[in-house]
Amino acid sequence: MAVSEQAGTEAPGAGRRPPSPWRILNPVRGQIRLAMAISAGSALSALGVMVSLTLVIRALLDRPEIMPWGPLGAAALCTVAAYAARLGAFNQAHYAAFRLERILRIGLANRLARVSLGYVEAQGAGALAKVIHDDVKALHVFVADSTPLYARAYVTPVVTFALLWLFDWRLALVALAVLALGWGILRGAQRRRRDMVRAYNAAREKVSAAVVEYVQAMPVVRNFDSGQSSFGRYQAALDGYLAVMLDWYRAAGFPARFSWLMLGPMPTLTLVLGAGLWFSAMGDLSVPRWLGVLLACTGMAEAMMPMMMLRHMIEKVGLSVARIEEVMAAPDLDEAGAMPPGPLAFDPAAPALRFDRVRFSYAPDLPPALDDVSFEVARGSVTALVGPSGAGKTTVARLVPRFWDVTAGKIEIGGHDIRKIGAGRLMQQVAFVFQESFLFADTIAANIRIGRPEATEAEVIAAARAAQAHDFITALPQGYETRAGERGVFLSGGQRQRIAIARALLQDRPVLVLDEATAFADPENEAELIAALSELMRGRTVIMVAHRLATIRDADQILVFERGRIVERGRHAALVGQGGLYARLWQNYETAQNWSLGAAREGI
Numbered sequence: 001m002a003v004s005e006q007a008g009t010e011a012p013g014a015g016r017r018p019p020s021p022w023r024i025l026n027p028v029r030g031q032i033r034l035a036m037a038i039s040a041g042s043a044l045s046a047l048g049v050m051v052s053l054t055l056v057i058r059a060l061l062d063r064p065e066i067m068p069w070g071p072l073g074a075a076a077l078c079t080v081a082a083y084a085a086r087l088g089a090f091n092q093a094h095y096a097a098f099r100l101e102r103i104l105r106i107g108l109a110n111r112l113a114r115v116s117l118g119y120v121e122a123q124g125a126g127a128l129a130k131v132i133h134d135d136v137k138a139l140h141v142f143v144a145d146s147t148p149l150y151a152r153a154y155v156t157p158v159v160t161f162a163l164l165w166l167f168d169w170r171l172a173l174v175a176l177a178v179l180a181l182g183w184g185i186l187r188g189a190q191r192r193r194r195d196m197v198r199a200y201n202a203a204r205e206k207v208s209a210a211v212v213e214y215v216q217a218m219p220v221v222r223n224f225d226s227g228q229s230s231f232g233r234y235q236a237a238l239d240g241y242l243a244v245m246l247d248w249y250r251a252a253g254f255p256a257r258f259s260w261l262m263l264g265p266m267p268t269l270t271l272v273l274g275a276g277l278w279f280s281a282m283g284d285l286s287v288p289r290w291l292g293v294l295l296a297c298t299g300m301a302e303a304m305m306p307m308m309m310l311r312h313m314i315e316k317v318g319l320s321v322a323r324i325e326e327v328m329a330a331p332d333l334d335e336a337g338a339m340p341p342g343p344l345a346f347d348p349a350a351p352a353l354r355f356d357r358v359r360f361s362y363a364p365d366l367p368p369a370l371d372d373v374s375f376e377v378a379r380g381s382v383t384a385l386v387g388p389s390g391a392g393k394t395t396v397a398r399l400v401p402r403f404w405d406v407t408a409g410k411i412e413i414g415g416h417d418i419r420k421i422g423a424g425r426l427m428q429q430v431a432f433v434f435q436e437s438f439l440f441a442d443t444i445a446a447n448i449r450i451g452r453p454e455a456t457e458a459e460v461i462a463a464a465r466a467a468q469a470h471d472f473i474t475a476l477p478q479g480y481e482t483r484a485g486e487r488g489v490f491l492s493g494g495q496r497q498r499i500a501i502a503r504a505l506l507q508d509r510p511v512l513v514l515d516e517a518t519a520f521a522d523p524e525n526e527a528e529l530i531a532a533l534s535e536l537m538r539g540r541t542v543i544m545v546a547h548r549l550a551t552i553r554d555a556d557q558i559l560v561f562e563r564g565r566i567v568e569r570g571r572h573a574a575l576v577g578q579g580g581l582y583a584r585l586w587q588n589y590e591t592a593q594n595w596s597l598g599a600a601r602e603g604i
């Protein structure tokens, strides 16, 4: 399951609480503590203003003819200090947030560089990019805006209560009772909140999945579906979302609003005012004290609000933390047994590539996708993998660049177990061109240069020429400097493939893995693609998956897979002669070819 889906609805661990954000803040803990301390100082200074003003009033009531400069000056000083400290706290928190953002992004990028490519593929590039971007951003917002509030939210009510107690313990208890009542009702209203949040997230995910499906499937929808079933799914998701929202509103509505009202300053003020009137009428409360209580208790009620908001923010940011921690905990490619760095001597007598009793399962509870697969690929030869859908061909191709590691057995390059070579050195040996050729949002030239940034312009052009890409590249608006990839120029699947081939040519690595490299090609493109591939394959050790059997007729070795095992092996003519699975596949292929041209025309 992809990262985003997991944390969005069920996981991390259905029904479990999202983790606390504090642990992940460790790298900037010191600075956050500093921000909190300064913020607490600001809260105390604000209370100092209240106390000073109370002293001013008391002094004026006692001796109205003398201006109480001392308490007035203290009030002014405390006001300035409160604002300065507040600003300082937010500055510190923002610095910490920027530092944390950088640390987490670098950490996540480093992690992804070390995990297996299979993990990245399984999670989906989009979901991982969302973690690096959106979830880290959510933490930034939390640190920058919430941590100073946090200190204030806890310091202010406690210190205010102490002050109230000093002024008049009876009125302090009245204020506390009102707030406790509001708090109690709110907690009651929030008891169902976690379930509600989960139902809400699930409903929201369903809506976005339905939207994505509806938009992505638009061509299919228009052709076959007239929009009925996918739009129906979208509508059902929307209805579900509405039902959850209404349910939530009904369940939490009244108590929540009532408790917010209770936690506002008015109820506390009214009761303290009433109680104060009564006490002073009984001659039990001096006016300055009463005023002091009134001034302070508004602050106490107000301070409760951020507490509620912060609880909500912590729960929300917890989901982002869960997703970040999940990526951070992704297993490393096993590099423990890797040989020390330095040039590697390959055994010239060993085959270029060897699978030795390889067994591989995608997960411990899944049946093996490959079982007891052994073969050798001689240096400079071409090995083709064929077989029915799901037979394991792609899995073989992806085990070579270590998308995943074998479950049992081993894969060797030049006599070395690929797990021991180390990922970096392995990549110097193996180039791969897979079904989807990814182009970065950069110029075409930069995209070709990716494996060898130091390549000269002449080398880039030579590689593009050999890959049959030069002509269409020069026809683009800015030639090699045209931007490709996201929001760049639109390139067809076959053109992207040829750029990927030019890239692989420039990388000039001895072992080449091709998976379905001609899958995207239209008939005009195909001839060019095959020419490009022949250029790429020249002199290299090639292992290729191809559905178009014509492209592998001349392969030095054909391995026929069925249900994860090699069932036949040999050259084309011999295999056709055997009359087994390959012969059947070949016959089907030929029939399909003839049908596509001849029968289809007759049909029209």
Ligand SMILES: Nc1ncnc2c1ncn2[C@@H]1O[C@H](COP(=O)(O)OP(=O)(O)OP(=O)(O)O)[C@@H](O)[C@H]1O
Pocket: 122, 362, 363, 366, 369, 387, 388, 389, 390, 391, 392, 393, 394, 395, 396
């Ligand atoms: N990421 C994955 N997770 C779990 N199982 C997988 C995964 N990828 C492939 N499989 C399973 O492993 C088996 C072999 O799949 P593989 O893609 O290697 O077959 P293939 O011969 O390349 O098929 P095709 O010609 O249709 O591409 C299949 O049963 C497939 O369902």
